Amino acid sequence: xxxxxxxxxxxxxxxxxxxxxxxxxxxxxxxxxxxxxxxxxxxxxxxxxxxxxxxxxxxxxxxxxxxxxxxxxxxxxxxxxxxxxxxxxxxxxxxxxxxxxxxxxxxxxxxxxxxxxxxxxxxxxxxxxxxxxxxxxxxxxxxxxxxxxxxxxxxxxxxxxxxxxxxxxxxxxxxxxxxxxxxxxxxxxxxxxxxxxxxxxxxxxxxxxxxxxxxxxxxxxxxxxxxxxxxxxxxxxxxxxxxxxxxxxxxxxxxxxxxxxxxxxxxxxxxxxxxxxxxx
Numbered sequence: 107x108x109x110x111x112x113x114x115x116x117x118x119x120x121x122x123x124x125x126x127x128x129x130x131x132x133x134x135x136x137x138x139x140x141x142x143x144x145x146x147x148x149x150x151x152x153x154x155x156x157x158x159x160x161x162x163x164x165x166x167x168x169x170x171x172x173x174x175x176x177x178x179x180x181x182x183x184x185x186x187x188x189x190x191x192x193x194x195x196x197x198x199x200x201x202x203x204x205x206x207x208x209x210x211x212x213x214x215x216x217x218x219x220x221x222x223x224x225x226x227x228x229x230x231x232x233x234x235x236x237x238x239x240x241x242x243x244x245x246x247x248x249x250x251x252x253x254x255x256x257x258x259x260x261x262x263x264x265x266x267x268x269x270x271x272x273x274x275x276x277x278x279x280x281x282x283x284x285x286x287x288x289x290x291x292x293x294x295x296x297x298x299x300x301x302x303x304x305x306x307x308x309x310x311x312x313x314x315x316x317x318x319x320x321x322x323x324x325x326x327x328x329x330x331x332x333x334x335x336x337x338x339x340x341x342x343x344x345x346x347x348x349x350x351x352x353x354x355x356x357x358x359x360x361x362x363x364x365x366x367x368x369x370x371x372x373x374x375x376x377x378x379x380x381x382x383x384x385x386x
Contacts, residue, residue: 127255129284131246145211146235147311148227149204150190150382151318152294153183155275156266157373159348160357161338171356174348176272180339182296182348189295193229202295203227206306206381207237212249213281213310219244220306222290227384235384247285249310258282259307259321265374267350267362275376276321281310290324292377297345300330301375302367311381320379327372328352328364349373 158175159182174181192201205225212218221244227235250258260277285306292299301324308320331346332353346352351359365374 128257128260129250129252131248131284131286142210144237144386145208145313146225146237146384146386147206147208147317147381148200148225148233148235148384149206149379150316151378151380152186152190152204152292152322153273153378154186154375155273155378156261156269156376157349157363158267158269158272159345160350160355161343161348162356169356173269173271174338182336185296185337186294192295198229200227200229202293203235204293205235205237205384207240208247209244211311211313215249215251217246217248220247220285221245222306224293225384233382233384234386236386242288242290245285245288245306247283247306249281249283251281252279255279257307258284259305259323261323261376262374265362265365266376267360273378276319276378278308278319278321282308283310292322292324297334297336299326299334299345299375301326306379308379308381312383314383316380316382318378318380320381322375322377322379324375325365325367325370325372326375327367327370329370329372331372 158173160171161174163170163172176183178184189202194201203225205223206220207223208218208220210218221240223240224238225235257277257279261275266275287303287305289302290304292301304324306322309317311317328346332344334345335342336345347354349355350357351364
């Protein structure tokens with residue numbers, strides 16, 4: 107069945123708190139498209155770039171508040187990496203496979219749709235994935251060819267902090283794509299994180315191999331962070347207690363930390379992601 111679709115209008119202009127160099131997708135109407143052959147990409151790497159996570163570390167008579175974002179074995183990013191690489195039952199399939207499924211993948215600037223799904227993917231190469239049925243409506247996306255300081259996605263002004271370690275939040279530009287906003291539960295394998303008003307922006311992926319430098323932006327409510335648990339040094343801690351300014355955290359709030367969205371307190375999360383091309 108053919109569904110009428112009006113084109114997406116894109117300009118490099120400000121929308122709400124977004125910086126002026128981030129593209130804006132002005133979606134006039136989007137109900138769907140005919141079903142073309144899908145192209146799937148496994149999110150083979152997910153790295154939290156902002157905010158960082160902190161854990162208390164007893165050291166004699168004092169307790170240090172340590173940035174554990176990237177600390178081997180116990181840090182959040184190493185736990186996510188281990189979960190995404192895991193095949194616990196040795197059946198040749200990854201235990202966790204978050205996917206982006208493009209219908210179709212296109213780089214001509216015309217609108218398409220993309221859905222975030224779970225999948226069943228092979229450990230062996232070439233990577234083969236079977237996407238699960240979509241549980242949320244597809245997003246609209248389109249590709250861009252940008253120059254200078256224009257980006258497909260970037261941090262919202264005043265929502266990131268300055269860290270002494272770790273990689274910065276990526277800002278994909280050049281040949282890239284941007285999506286419309288939607289809510290999702292990000293399944294990292296190590297922890298499931300409910301994020302609101304999420305957008306994906308990344309370099310337009312190659313249909314073979316891997317393409318890094320993607321950015322996922324979304325809001326985590328403090329009320330949700332307070333009930334999500336993360337294993338740290340053999341015990342479970344709430345995600346809120348690991349975040350600057352969160353309930354029970356050893357790290358006080360800091361500039362660009364606790365924010366608000368739709369009247370809810372919380373944090374803007376910025377994940378860098380890698381897209382691994384998958385065969386059907």
